[in-house]
Amino acid sequence: MTGEILRILLLVMQLGFLAVLYLLLFGFARSLLRDLRSAEMTQEASQSGIGRLAVVESPNDEPAAGHSIALGPINSIGRNVNSTVYVEDDFVSGSHAMLTFRGRSWYIEDLGSTNGTYVNGHRVERPVALSFGDELMIGRVRMRLER
């Protein structure tokens, strides 16, 4: 008789174990779905662009460090006030560099600036392809290309 009770108890507990396991899985599935829906919504709201420039270091605070600038396909960088990315720094030329998105990569080209354009510490001589995460040094302003 006790054997019978034991067997039923074990069966119930075993099914209980599986039930908790599936409850857990169900909870994960719900979290994933909720996250997917909110991701769709933020994507619709922001229409995320092709890239951004995050300002890491900027002695004159123009652009301010910590800000990130949304980029179009063609961006001029310089001290000229009409530049897409306007940089106020004594070491930056009027038309300093050009940042363009072609095909599926970003490219940077120095426009004959006095103090040069640096990518990850190397001076740019010709137009070079950039990866997301690369650091640009324009004058004394340090910026990072981000998605």
Added chain:
Amino acid sequence: MRAVRRPVELQMLLPLALLVPLGFAVTHIAETGTLDPGPMGLAIGFVAVMFGGHLALRLAGNRGDQLLLPAAAAIGAVGFVMLNRLPQSQLGMDLFGVEMGMATTQLLWFAVGITAMVAVAVLFRDDGILRHYKYTWALGGGLLLLLTFLFGREVNGARLWLYLGPIGFQPGEAIKIVLVVFIAGYLAEKRALLAGATTRVGPIRIPPLPYLLPMLAIFVMVMLVVVISRDLGTALLFLGIFLTMLFVATGRRSYVLMGILLFVGGAFVAYQLFGHVRVRVDNWIDPFVDPSGTGYQTVQALYAFGRGGLFGEGLGQGLPSISGRLPIPALPTDFIFAGIAEELGLLGATALLGLALVLVFRGLRTAMLARDDFSSMLAVGLTVSLGLQTLIIVAGNLKLVPLTGITFPFVSYGGSSLLASFVIVGLLLAVSHRTALDAVAEGRGP
């Protein structure tokens, strides 16, 4: 370092406080035939370790993905219940005169793993350390590989173990992570070149070899050493990780195709050269040729899957042990999935794979949202290493592919594997933490 709340993580960890003690109770009742639920120290210890990890992440101010830890903990919980159910004396560690059973040892490693996870999530919040010193990391990994090759201990025909006093570890697990870090750093630097440029030789477009060569050279070296030390499961895993990362970085199918051809060729050569590869492959094609010899484990595993059925034999009620020994000797390590399938049935085994899927899903999401190429590639590589490893060993248990001796991440008995798996979760947490911080800076996040 401002403390943050991680409510979703806490909520998803709570069911474990019921799941693990329940599993322990079923096991004890089934084994003793009394109504006594048995000692709960280990179960409580496991739950405490996981909640400790959660608290530490909160205090450290980690804003990373909140489903990564619960998913890993849930997978680990099922494995831990299973290990507790097996004869404890079979494996375990003798640490400074204190003899510990299998589950106790594993709990110790869970604690070490969670500690490492939190440490990694905090230390690598700034990706610079990993990214800028990628060659140094690769060199360290290479040295480790060389040490294993020279001084390693051979178990089951493969030289995988290094011993430091009483504690042995498998450097392959650490090398896996270092390799992913290196490839991610290299591909992030050269991605634009690899995806864009092609050299044309007549009508055939070939990839820009000069840019690929340094990475290929290091990868081939690693593969050579791994193959020579006859650790073919790891070789397969490394190749899979490498090809996936290359494909993600460049979007070129031709690389994957070349890789697969390379694999088929390599597999054929390995079959011809190594006796134990031939044994594994022959067992895979037909284990019943020698069911009590070389095919023994595979045959027993197939029987175990069959006995399990839909709901399983019940924890502590399957796996008839013959005079205290398990029917499948490698049950706690290579064949743990077969044991879980026998006692928890198709339902339990499927749930376990579902949890692994959650982990992979969140890892790939972390990669997708990352703001720079290195973080993205790193997250892809790490996630794929967990997912692929699970896939290879589960398929090996089921006789879908030849069995290779790699572990089931978070489930199999073994400290190195557990530690490495939690370090991977820690790195993923660090990457998603950075993404979340950037979102906050742009005023889009909470």
